[in-house]
Amino acid sequence: xxxxxxxxxxxxxxxxxxxxxxxxxxxxxxxxxxxxxxxxxxxxxxxxxxxxxxxxxxxxxxxxxxxxxxxxxxxxxxxxxxxxxxxxxxxxxxxxxxxxxxxxxxxxxxxxxxxxxxxxxxxxxxxxxxxxxxxxxxxxxxxxxxxxxxxxxxxxxxxxxxxxxxxxxxxxxxxxxxxxxxxxxxxxxxxxxxxxxxxxxxxxxxxxxxxxxxxxxxxxxxxxxxxxxxxxxxxxxxxxxxxxxxxxxxxxxxxxxxxxxxx
Amino acid sequence: xxxxxxxxxxxxxxxxxxxxxxxxxxxxxxxxxxxxxxxxxxxxxxxxxxxxxxxxxxxxxxxxxxxxxxxxxxxxxxxxxxxxxxxxxxxxxxxxxxxxxxxxxxxxxxxxxxxxxxxxxxxxxxxxxxxxxxxxxxxxxxxxxxxxxxxxxxxxxxxxxxxxxxxxxxxxxxxxxxxxxxxxxxxxxxxxxxxxxxxxxxxxxxxxxxxxxxxxxxxxxxxxxxxxxxxxxxxxxxxxxxxxxxxxxxxx
Numbered sequence: 001x002x003x004x005x006x007x008x009x010x011x012x013x014x015x016x017x018x019x020x021x022x023x024x025x026x027x028x029x030x031x032x033x034x035x036x037x038x039x040x041x042x043x044x045x046x047x048x049x050x051x052x053x054x055x056x057x058x059x060x061x062x063x064x065x066x067x068x069x070x071x072x073x074x075x076x077x078x079x080x081x082x083x084x085x086x087x088x089x090x091x092x093x094x095x096x097x098x099x100x101x102x103x104x105x106x107x108x109x110x111x112x113x114x115x116x117x118x119x120x121x122x123x124x125x126x127x128x129x130x131x132x133x134x135x136x137x138x139x140x141x142x143x144x145x146x147x148x149x150x151x152x153x154x155x156x157x158x159x160x161x162x163x164x165x166x167x168x169x170x171x172x173x174x175x176x177x178x179x180x181x182x183x184x185x186x187x188x189x190x191x192x193x194x195x196x197x198x199x200x201x202x203x204x205x206x207x208x209x210x211x212x213x214x215x216x217x218x219x220x221x222x223x224x225x226x227x228x229x230x231x232x233x234x235x236x237x238x239x240x241x242x243x244x245x246x247x248x249x250x251x252x253x254x255x256x257x258x259x260x261x262x263x
Numbered sequence: 264x265x266x267x268x269x270x271x272x273x274x275x276x277x278x279x280x281x282x283x284x285x286x287x288x289x290x291x292x293x294x295x296x297x298x299x300x301x302x303x304x305x306x307x308x309x310x311x312x313x314x315x316x317x318x319x320x321x322x323x324x325x326x327x328x329x330x331x332x333x334x335x336x337x338x339x340x341x342x343x344x345x346x347x348x349x350x351x352x353x354x355x356x357x358x359x360x361x362x363x364x365x366x367x368x369x370x371x372x373x374x375x376x377x378x379x380x381x382x383x384x385x386x387x388x389x390x391x392x393x394x395x396x397x398x399x400x401x402x403x404x405x406x407x408x409x410x411x412x413x414x415x416x417x418x419x420x421x422x423x424x425x426x427x428x429x430x431x432x433x434x435x436x437x438x439x440x441x442x443x444x445x446x447x448x449x450x451x452x453x454x455x456x457x458x459x460x461x462x463x464x465x466x467x468x469x470x471x472x473x474x475x476x477x478x479x480x481x482x483x484x485x486x487x488x489x490x491x492x493x494x495x496x497x498x499x500x501x502x503x504x505x506x507x508x509x510x511x512x513x514x515x
Binding site for chain 1: 420510
């Protein structure tokens with residue numbers, strides 16, 4: 001599995017007005033890595049993720065997704081910001097429904113897979129609840145379980161924890177890393193949260209806004225398995241966070257400067 | 264106090280009947296035009312020619328059942344198709360907007376011309392009446408299914424039939440049920456109106472016939488039966504809605 005992005009660009013046309021979501025993006029995502037796309041809101045990072053997911057089309061350049069098994073089309077899993085679960089299905093059926101429609105899952109014991117992943121995210125007791133009966137954090141656990149259960153080649157996550165409180169977010173970071181390390185999936189994670197990116201990622205792509213372009217790609221060389229309480233005491237962690245903060249602040253200032261220019 | 268909805272289910276109509284009963288007995292209302300409810304119930308349950316009444320009720324029920332079923336099924340089907348297929352929607356919507364506001368009873372003569380004066384024309388007119396209400400509400404329901412569910416279905420390559428049956432229909436179900444409830448009431452209205460002319464049995468026939476022969480109690484009996492059926496239908500649909508959409512149990 002390998003994703004290569006070459007001179008990729010997307011422009012929206014709305015009421016004769018053009019808005020450039022992102023342009024001239026060039027980068028590769030490697031098999032099995034945890035790849036974060038970090039950027040301020042409006043930098044086109046969600047749009048980029050949706051393009052990789054096949055939900056939107058780019059308007060220029062090339063996106064090439066090389067599947068693991070070249071005889072099959074690459075399969076993609078996605079976790080959305082919130083409300084990605086079907087409210088009319090129980091937790092169990094939310095996971096099972098996607099498996100039933102997955103051509104790669106034919107012949108497998110789906111119930112066993114469902115149970116395994118519900119257990120993995122610690123929701124065995126809630127398997128037959130409906131999503132609205134669960135807290136926001138529990139719902140995102142289900143979304144994560146659902147995306148991993150499908151055994152996709154690539155997992156895409158669009159700020160999945162953005163609406164959760166700090167405590168819950170920390171717990172889910174730990175859980176996500178644990179499952180990711182166990183299942184060895186290529187994971188592309190979009191966020192605007194610097195600490196989240198540093199804590200989770202192998203590499204962080206920093207985007208600049210208006211229009212979205214690749215500012216830089218940074219290797220996060222922190223040891224795994226990572227634990228937040230230990231990690232945040234490491235100077236290396238602090239340095240990475242500071243470096244990214246400065247990059248993004250320079251971005252903000254450039255933006256302010258631009259906005260102050262007379263048009 | 265409102266917790267006990269079954270209490271009010273009986274108390275609300277009962278209090279009106281009680282007021283009516285006392286008004287008639289005290290001479291405030293003319294018993295020739297407004298016979299006491301007790302007299303009407305007595306007629307309805309004991310002294311009416313039992314065979315005749317049952318024939319009328321079952322005739323109306325038969326027409327409602329098939330007409331409503333056909334109208335709702337086709338309304339849901341076309342609503343889903345129009346909701347998901349832009350081309351079909353653009354082509355058909357003007358026809359719907361054009362035909363929907365025509366009072367259905369106004370086309371009864373046309374229907375009888377095509378389907379004859381027998382059962383079929385009454386079933387068809389009920390079906391047409393239900394069809395538009397269910398179609399318009401289903402279309403609205405399909406539109407209201409949030410975009411994110413379309414996204415999830417697309418990313419995970421949900422098969423078309425599964426998408427319709429397990430994503431679109433449940434997502435649209437609140438609006439569909441609104442349509443079904445409107446349509447069952449409307450079916451009663453239409454079937455009674457259709458039976459006023461060109462029928463030899465049915466609740467509408469009973470009411471019209473009783474009016475013509477000045478059998479006021481029988482006329483009221485027909486009206487009571489319509490009310491009771493309306494109540495029974497809406498209770499049944501509410502029950503079905505709660506059963507079929509358990510994830511919405513905290514809404515009400």
